[in-house]
Amino acid sequence: MVRSLDHLVLTVSDIATTVRFYESLGMRRVEFGDGRVALRFGDQKINLHEAGAEPEPHAARPTRGSGDLCFLVDDDLERVAESLSKAGIEVELGPVDRTGATSPIVSLYVRDPDGNLVELSRPAGPSA
Numbered sequence: 001m002v003r004s005l006d007h008l009v010l011t012v013s014d015i016a017t018t019v020r021f022y023e024s025l026g027m028r029r030v031e032f033g034d035g036r037v038a039l040r041f042g043d044q045k046i047n048l049h050e051a052g053a054e055p056e057p058h059a060a061r062p063t064r065g066s067g068d069l070c071f072l073v074d075d076d077l078e079r080v081a082e083s084l085s086k087a088g089i090e091v092e093l094g095p096v097d098r099t100g101a102t103s104p105i106v107s108l109y110v111r112d113p114d115g116n117l118v119e120l121s122r123p124a125g126p127s128a
Contacts, residue, residue, distance in 0.1 A: 065115035
């Protein structure tokens, strides 16, 4: 029945700070509805809810920093690591081998401003 992911929601402490972080990863800010904010990438988006001001309906216990997200990237991981360093983002772990949804991947791990774990991955192989 389920075909693909359209969007997910992150509860964050400060939307502007979160947007700046994810823009440094290549996502772009979009507004929708009554001034709501999302991050768009590919055919997906992440809707942002500010902690304590979540629109209805929302998760039963929205919590900042509880996300664990994996994104596929186009660049090789050395370039990704260089870009992260230039943006002042520390790599917490990696590159390490992992299992992706459809194939083995190689990943770098960072944290967003709320402490969500962000995995940046490439398919495993010579170009990873």
